[in-house]
Amino acid sequence: MTNVWCVRADFGTHTQAFLNGAYVAIGWIHDNDLDAIKSREELYPLYKAAHPQDTSNIVIGQQVGQIGRFLLEIKAGDYVITPAADTEWLHYGRVLDDPSYFHAPSDPACPYAHRRRVAWNAKPVRRGDFSVPFQNTMRSSLTVFAVSQGTEFLTAIGQGALVPKPAAMPYDPYGVVLDQVLELDDKEFEILVGHLLTALGFEGSEVTGKTGDGGVDATGELNVANLAKVKVFVQAKRYKKGQKIAPGTVRQLRQAIPFGGQGAFITTADFQSKAAEVALEPGFPRIGLVNGRQLVDLLVEHWADIPPDFQERLGLKPGLVRV
Numbered sequence: 001m002t003n004v005w006c007v008r009a010d011f012g013t014h015t016q017a018f019l020n021g022a023y024v025a026i027g028w029i030h031d032n033d034l035d036a037i038k039s040r041e042e043l044y045p046l047y048k049a050a051h052p053q054d055t056s057n058i059v060i061g062q063q064v065g066q067i068g069r070f071l072l073e074i075k076a077g078d079y080v081i082t083p084a085a086d087t088e089w090l091h092y093g094r095v096l097d098d099p100s101y102f103h104a105p106s107d108p109a110c111p112y113a114h115r116r117r118v119a120w121n122a123k124p125v126r127r128g129d130f131s132v133p134f135q136n137t138m139r140s141s142l143t144v145f146a147v148s149q150g151t152e153f154l155t156a157i158g159q160g161a162l163v164p165k166p167a168a169m170p171y172d173p174y175g176v177v178l179d180q181v182l183e184l185d186d187k188e189f190e191i192l193v194g195h196l197l198t199a200l201g202f203e204g205s206e207v208t209g210k211t212g213d214g215g216v217d218a219t220g221e222l223n224v225a226n227l228a229k230v231k232v233f234v235q236a237k238r239y240k241k242g243q244k245i246a247p248g249t250v251r252q253l254r255q256a257i258p259f260g261g262q263g264a265f266i267t268t269a270d271f272q273s274k275a276a277e278v279a280l281e282p283g284f285p286r287i288g289l290v291n292g293r294q295l296v297d298l299l300v301e302h303w304a305d306i307p308p309d310f311q312e313r314l315g316l317k318p319g320l321v322r323v
Contacts, residue, residue: 015082025112028051028067047067070144080094083127089124151163181295192310192314196299216256220232233263244270245271250265253287264289265289
């Protein structure tokens with residue numbers, strides 16, 4: 001199995017240097033060439049010598065663990081992701097054959113001395129095109145970590161041949177749940193989305209739309225520990241599985257978002273690539289796009305917070321299997 005990893009570039013600060021130099025990089029033990037390291041145990045004295053101020057075994061263990069993953073666990077042929085400064089975008093590439101590691105302590109383009117050679121893909125991918133679990137994984141605070149949704153990522157970039165084939169036809173939980181959601185009428189679907197907004201932490205969630213109005217169907221305000229407040233204006237639309245929403249439909253929602261607000265378009269279907277570009281167009285309110293698979297992910301994650309009458313209406317039980 002080809003593995004997928006994330007190596008951050010200090011919140012995108014050094015992403016362009018990674019791309020230009022065809023590598024990913026980490027710091028921590030700047031002055032030591034680590035090419036001869038064969039185990040994590042060898043890293044502990046080097047790390048402690050380089051960072052005598054770190055006395056916590058927890059901190060030391062976490063940092064040495066990340067260095068060990070970078071040196072010893074990432075293999076030639078694996079894929080690596082690094083987020084852009086605009087975290088909507090993810091750059092990715094394949095780790096080159098050994099010798100992959102090299103030490104560059106005096107490169108003015110990037111202060112991180114420990115590097116692995118990478119062949120980067122010419123075009124990045126959009127974070128929002130992936131499942132909610134994948135997006136949550138990418139929020140990890142670690143610098144170096146394995147991406148547990150590697151199968152999803154490899155399939156999305158056209159490398160499904162690298163994924164082991166299942167012995168039998170797999171069960172499709174997404175399709176089963178979406179079939180049940182599509183049994184709701186338009187108004188019921190809007191109410192379900194309102195419940196989901198509340199489950200996600202939005203206050204004052206309110207279903208405002210009228211069937212077929214083509215505008216805002218629900219609103220809510222997210223208060224993040226009194227640090228920030230975001231008012232979101234939501235369009236919630238049922239479409240058949242396999243349909244793709246056009247950019248003009250997303251643009252229509254944008255026109256209904258007042259100054260200072262943001263939008264969200266939640267659907268049982270999917271979006272055309274141009275629709276995603278409209279949703280993130282500079283100079284306009286941002287619109288988050290949630291397709292059918294991502295909707296199912298959110299329902300799985302917040303099922304316990306959906307009112308029992310709606311759980312019964314959907315005909316699903318915990319684990320989102322049919323009753």
